[in-house]
Amino acid sequence: MQLPTIKFMEIDFKKYDMIIDVRSPSEYQLDHIIGATNLPALSDMERIEVGTIYKKQSRFKARKVGATRISRNVASHIEKHLFEKDRKWRPLLYCWRGGQRSFAFGTILAQIGWRPTLLYGGYKKYRRSVVDVMHKNHSDLRLILVSGHTGTGKTELLQTLRALDTQIIDLEALANHRGSVLGRGASCQPSQKLFESLLFREISTLDPLKPIFVEAESSKIGNITIPPAFWCAMKNAQKIEIVAPIKERARYLKRTYQNLTSNVENLCDRLDFLVRQQGRKRVDEWKTLAREKKYEHLAVQLMELHYDKRYSRSRQPAQTSISLQIALEKINSREISKAAQKIKNSIGSLDK
Numbered sequence: 001m002q003l004p005t006i007k008f009m010e011i012d013f014k015k016y017d018m019i020i021d022v023r024s025p026s027e028y029q030l031d032h033i034i035g036a037t038n039l040p041a042l043s044d045m046e047r048i049e050v051g052t053i054y055k056k057q058s059r060f061k062a063r064k065v066g067a068t069r070i071s072r073n074v075a076s077h078i079e080k081h082l083f084e085k086d087r088k089w090r091p092l093l094y095c096w097r098g099g100q101r102s103f104a105f106g107t108i109l110a111q112i113g114w115r116p117t118l119l120y121g122g123y124k125k126y127r128r129s130v131v132d133v134m135h136k137n138h139s140d141l142r143l144i145l146v147s148g149h150t151g152t153g154k155t156e157l158l159q160t161l162r163a164l165d166t167q168i169i170d171l172e173a174l175a176n177h178r179g180s181v182l183g184r185g186a187s188c189q190p191s192q193k194l195f196e197s198l199l200f201r202e203i204s205t206l207d208p209l210k211p212i213f214v215e216a217e218s219s220k221i222g223n224i225t226i227p228p229a230f231w232c233a234m235k236n237a238q239k240i241e242i243v244a245p246i247k248e249r250a251r252y253l254k255r256t257y258q259n260l261t262s263n264v265e266n267l268c269d270r271l272d273f274l275v276r277q278q279g280r281k282r283v284d285e286w287k288t289l290a291r292e293k294k295y296e297h298l299a300v301q302l303m304e305l306h307y308d309k310r311y312s313r314s315r316q317p318a319q320t321s322i323s324l325q326i327a328l329e330k331i332n333s334r335e336i337s338k339a340a341q342k343i344k345n346s347i348g349s350l351d352k
Helices: 025-030 044-054 058-083 102-112 123-136 154-163 171-175 191-206 228-235 246-256 264-278 278-291 297-323 333-345
Strands: 016-019 091-094 117-119 143-148 212-217 238-243 322-327
Touching: 044 058, 058 102, 091 102, 091 123, 102 117, 117 123, 123 191, 123 228, 143 154, 143 228, 154 212, 154 333, 171 191, 171 212, 246 297, 264 278, 264 297, 278 297, 322 333
Parallel strands: 016 091, 091 117, 143 212, 143 238, 238 322
Antiparallel strands: none
16 A cells, blocks of 8 residues: 655644654654654564564564554554544654654554555654754854853743744743753653754744744753854844843842742752852852852852853853843843833844
C-alpha cells in the first residue's frame, strides 16, 4: 500500500488534525516537532528488544517481533485516543526516518478509512531543517534586544510588548530558566535539541520583516546554549536599555522570586552555587540574610557584588550600541506598561 508523503518545509499544518510522533517515549522527550502527540509504535524496551534481535539473530525474526508489538500498541492507541475521530480526520505521522514504524501505523489507519500522511525522511529530515536555521544559515531576523541590570523588569516588559501586538521571543520561557543561578524553573530545562525546536517553531510564527524584541542574554541560559545563528543575530542587534534604582530593583526581585522566599532552604541551596565566584564566607553571610528574611538587603548585596558587575563586563564592548534608554523610578505594572508603549512608539526610529 502506498501512503502519501510530504517534506517538512512543505507542510501546511492547518491541513492536518493531528501530528503523531510514533517514536518511543525517550526519543520524543529528547526532541520532537512542537505540537506533536506521542503515540509510540514501540516502547523504549520494545525498541531495544527488536534492535537486539535484528543485530544478534535475524532481520526476519526482528520484523516478526516488531510487527506483533506495533500491532498491539497501535490497537491500544486507536481504542484509547483515536476511536472517536470521524472519517474526515487527517493525521500526519512520523518516526525516526520515515520507515517501518510510521508506515506500519499509517497503514493500519488507512485500512480503517482515515487519510494519513507520512513525513518524508521522518524526524531526521525535520532535525536537519532545524539545524540549517539554527546553526548554519545566516539569520536575517530584525532583532532588538531589551537589556538592563538584574531586576529591571525586562521579562515583564517583553510580555507587555506582546500584549501590544509587538513581536517578541521569550528565550527564558523557552529554556525554562530565568538566566541566573536563582532562575531555574520548578521543572527541568528542555534538552538542547528540544529548545532549538521550540525556538524554531517560535521564529516560524513571526514576520521576519518586522522587528522582534528579545531579552539580552549571555550565550547560555542555564544549561541551554543559544544556537549560533540566533546568537550572531543577537550580537548584531540594536539595544534598548532599562535602568532603575537598585533599591527599587531589590523590591521588584523580592516580589518576583516568591517561589524562593517562600522556601528559604531552597534559596540557600541556590546561593551555594555562587561559592566558587564569591567565596564561602560571603555566601554564608547571604544565607544568614535569607534565613533572617532580609530579602531586599540580600537582593541589593547580590546585585552590587555579583550580578551588576557581570552585567557591566558583558556590555563593555558594546556601550555605544544603546539605541534607546528608559529610566524607571518605580518598577510596577503601570510603569512597565508606559515603558512598553514608549518602545512601541519608537519602533520606527529604532528600525532605521
